[in-house]
Amino acid sequence: MFALIDCNNFYASCERLFKPEFNGVPVIVLSNNDGCVIARSNEAKELGIKMGAVFYMIEQEIKDHKIAVFSSNYTLYGDMSARVMTNIARFSPDVEVYSIDECFIKVPVTTGYEKFAHDVRNAVIKNTGIPVSVGIAPTKTLAKLANKMCKRTGGVCVLDTEDVITAALKEYQVEDLWGIGRAYATQLIKIGINTAADLRGMPIGFIQEKLTIQGVRMWNELWGKSCIPLSDIIERKKGLCTSRAFSKLTNSIDDLREATVNYASRLALKLRRDNSCATVLSIRLLTNRFKTDKPQAYPSISISLVHPVNNTHDIVAAALSGLEKIYLPGYMFQKVEVMATGLIPETEVQLNLFSSFNGVLNDKLSKIMDDINSHYGVGTLRIASESLKPHWAMKRKYLSPNYTSKWADILKVK
DNA sequence: TCTGGGGTCCTAGGACCC
DNA sequence: TCTGGGGTCCTAGGACCC
Structure with a gap:
């Protein structure tokens, strides 16, 4: 069994961790150059702020709803991510850090998946302050799916029997599958394939033709046959x-x-x-x-x-x-x-x-x-033609301090 | 004024080999 | 009349991920 552990609204959660006055308040984090919205707290999602929304086009909305805004601070997020991953690694020897805010692990127990999931979740929350969701299933594709369903089930979701899996697939939109992006989704929906169950019900030849070999892997994984192994060794970058x-x-x-x-x-x-x-x-x-x-x-x-x-x-x-x-x-x-x-x-x-x-x-x-x-500090020694603060440098108007990685920025407690 | 940044994998087609 | 069969390597482009 695989678990996918994903940090909820990761960047927004990191910012909020050091600004507890923003708990319960809508928070958004912007891309580089303060271009568009790349993370939203639940409150911001409820207000209808869309992922990728262009910042200057929603400024009025932000004022009206008193939404807290942050420029992205990857130094902070990278450091918080390392803390989360270290905590998770105590629960399983097999960890694949899949992105800055999520990882797959091999589940080291054979029963009691719910309890295991809650244990991991509670430990990460307690030790780092970052809320996470835990999805458990027989394959990575299904674990991803389980994880996305956590929104409804309160942070933990286990898909361990064929009946539970089938029921979940019927409700799950095809475009939300791991491996189905915009282009594939449009094609599939056009021919009446709307849910993950619809896709799984198609013959393998169709899948191979439309979605290539990666689609075939995904299809097998939806049937519970694991085809995408955990890669816990970090490959060299290409x-x-x-x-x-x-x-x-x-x-x-x-x-x-x-x-x-x-x-x-x-x-x-x-x-x-x-x-x-x-x-x-x-x-x-x-x-x-x-x-x-x-x-x-x-x-x-x-x-x-x-x-x-x-x-x-x-x-x-x-x-x-x-x-x-x-x-x-x-x-x-x-x-x-x-x-x-x-x-x-x-x-x-x-x-x-x-x-x-x-x-x-x-x-x-x-x-x-x-x-x-x-x-x-960065830029202390550099080649002469490199400028430290060029006039074309990216905008980061709402940048937070590097609370966890810079001595001068450490929070002071009165 | 203003719309992110960093990756991976797969396929088709062309050039080349014997 | 008629022009093989098997490969490899590279690149561009398209799909996907976070």
């Missing part, structure tokens, strides 16, 4: 990406250079934290796709690097050379994307017979930079 919209559009090559340098050095840091090196670096400029009356362009380039690298200087230099090649003067750009692919572990980097490159493991400069920055 690519890393830094991409962020600017607070305002720009066509200035200087702005774009500055942004590219900033993003590329962030990317280099991500690579080093991942202990991997890039063999290919891609860079892309993007115009604002919502401004349909303005000319659109998404120029990009992929650069094969001479050596696999993860030091800031080489990554930045490659990114800048790419930028010069793709820059188009006549467009207002909203975003630059810097991507590293063809990643290899830094311990497996081969040296090149024909160059003086000394290998990543001898890269003392990066190590010193990272040490100083982790001790004195």
Whole structure:
């Protein structure tokens, strides 16, 4: 049996944890650049605030209902997530951290699933203050489904017999299934497949044709046959990406250079934290796709690097050379994307017979930079062309303090 | 003025091999 | 009159996830 444990309204719950005066009050959390709503407390959901709602379009509603607003604070959420996962790990040796706010575990008991679910839930709530829901079922797909049904059942839901599963599938909308997104949902509903039970009732050939092999796995899982194993080993990443919209559009090559340098050095840091090196670096400029009356362009380039690298200087230099090649003067750009692919572990980097490159493991400069920055704060030591507070930097007007990870931000109790 | 950021997997088709 | 059968690798695009 699998359990899916999911934090309720995770980002909103994190913010509320340190602002208890917002308990019982509608709370929303915004995406980067304070663009749209990405988390809502139950009260905000009840007011009809939609996931993905565009912030500036609902400002009046927010004022009218006195909704508390936060910019997203991933430092805080990441730290709270680690605390939740650590608590869950005490209940099972097999944990797959699936996202920042949810994990699958193998259920270590063979009976008494309800009690087990309540034990996990109560422990996490008591030790971290974050409310969670626990869904238990024979497969991961069904555990996901059980978890979503927790809203009705009070935080815990067990689907352990064929009768219970069948009844649940009949009530469950096909578009809410794990693995059915917008495109598939539209197609399925058009031909009269509305519930999970309808989908499960279709022949496997139909599933294979319409939804490919992943659909076949899901279909089997709905029948209780486990096809998606728990992956409790963290796989190496295949690519890393830094991409962020600017607070305002720009066509200035200087702005774009500055942004590219900033993003590329962030990317280099991500690579080093991942202990991997890039063999290919891609860079892309993007115009604002919502401004349909303005000319659109998404120029990009992929650069094969001479050596696999993860030091800031080489990554930045490659990114800048790419930028010069793709820059188009006549467009207002909203975003630059810097991507590293063809990643290899830094311990497996081969040296090149024909160059003086000394290998990543001898890269003392990066190590010193990272040490100083982790001790004195991000940006203490950086390359000269990187700016600390650029004018195009993303908006984070409603940012909360880093209560759990910065000495200066720790809550003071009188 | 203002619409997120980061990933994964699968398929089809083309280029190439013997 | 008529042009095989089996592969691999890569890329672009589309679907999905949170």
